[in-house]
Amino acid sequence: MAAAVDTAPGAHGQENISDDSLTWVDVTVGTQLIKVLNWDEIKQGIITLSGQRLWPAAKLLALLMHHNPDILEGAKNVLELGAGLGVVGIAAAKMAGHAKVMITDGEDSVVELCREHLRRNFEKDQPQCEKLFWGEGLEEFKQKHGTFDLILGxxxxxxxxxxxxxLSTVKELLNSSPTAMCLQTYVERPYLPSNLIAREAEACGLSYTYIEWENQPWAHQMVQTKDPSRWDRFSPLWAKIRIIAWMKPLSS
Structure with a gap:
């Protein structure tokens, strides 16, 4: 999955976005081409809002779905949490045309940016995009949109x-189907040790398993240099991207 500069700010589709620090880029996931406005780090330097940039963990999750189509085959209702640019949700919608996809974020400006991306990438049958702050208004959200058999983060x-x-949001919005799950990618950092994952999983009543991806045939697509110790130029050498699948216990 590669990103390349498409057009400069001001191109068709950006008229509703006022921040000229964003640049249209093409993101390729398999046969799917996704256009998004990405933070121009060369011009602007350090980003102030994480939802305005394409991150390696989003690329990994999109690649995982592309190379494992069974993930989306049985998914009728898909939810992306903390979507940022919405690349993962857009990729899911393009790969599983039969599925109803809902894309959410907790920041108003990021939601508007994501809606612009939906207008750019879909001529019709756009996924829905709404603001959702974790742990708040979940019952109302569930009454309006139902539960989901695949949640992405x-x-x-x-x-x-x-x-x-x-996790409380995942537990509330994930349905009780035996195949329902939440797929989360994250960078293993000091504040997210494995014992924290285990402790919070027990506290919220979700089960989980790690998905090994490093030895998969497509894993090389995450490497942007000839040095195999670097998964992505944005990731420091000590930061490993992990994939975790969250599920409701069958007895719940």
């Missing part, structure tokens, strides 16, 4: 305090 947990509301 890419690098959305930014600290120890954000994991419990993320």
């Amino acid at each position: 890419s690098d959305v947990v930014e600290g120890e305090d954000s994991l419990p509301p993320f």
